[in-house]
Amino acid sequence: MKLAQYLAENFGDVLYVSSEEFASPTMTKKVNEFLNPLPARLHFAENLQDPNLSDYQFIILDSVNDLGLKINEYKDMRKEHPDTAFIFILQHTKAGDFKGGKDWEHIAEIAGEVYKGVVTVTKNRYAPKSTLDFFRQFGIQWQEPQSKS
Numbered sequence: 001m002k003l004a005q006y007l008a009e010n011f012g013d014v015l016y017v018s019s020e021e022f023a024s025p026t027m028t029k030k031v032n033e034f035l036n037p038l039p040a041r042l043h044f045a046e047n048l049q050d051p052n053l054s055d056y057q058f059i060i061l062d063s064v065n066d067l068g069l070k071i072n073e074y075k076d077m078r079k080e081h082p083d084t085a086f087i088f089i090l091q092h093t094k095a096g097d098f099k100g101g102k103d104w105e106h107i108a109e110i111a112g113e114v115y116k117g118v119v120t121v122t123k124n125r126y127a128p129k130s131t132l133d134f135f136r137q138f139g140i141q142w143q144e145p146q147s148k149s
Contacts, residue, residue, distance in 0.1 A: 001016070001034050001035055002138040003087070004035075005035050006138070008042035011058070013043070013055060013058070015051055015056040016043070016062065017047065018044065022046035034140070043056075053077065057085065058084070059085070061087070061088040062089045063088075064088045064089065066091075071103050109125045110126070114134075119132045119134060
């Protein structure tokens with residue numbers, strides 16, 4: 001969400017598509033905690049059917065797995081919106097692989113894994129691989145999620 005905020009405040013209109021948590025108390029809490037004030041150019045949607053994707057320079061898909069998005073559908077979206085940057089989030093298996101196989105990683109320009117707020121870039125067609133601590137970058141203190149009892 002902080003990346004979405006950063007993009008909206010500095011570069012253009014952002015659509016954050018969150019089918020799994022959209023309008024949930026958890027999502028509302030995150031938005032209120034991390035995005036106060038909410039940038040005018042940051043918008044949220046539950047699916048890809050309702051918003052006009054042409055209105056956005058950045059579209060964050062959280063998560064591809066929950067949306068049920070297939071690679072061919074994504075490729076069609078890219079063709080329809082060639083000037084839009086798509087950021088897709090994939091769930092991972094217990095083995096640490098992306099759900100849906102390596103195909104998603106192959107079509108990505110930049111790929112990485114997030115652990116405790118640190119992104120480790122595993123593929124980058126534009127620059128060397130690196131790491132970025134999002135929490136430190138955005139002045140947030142990492143906290144372990146509370147276990148559900």
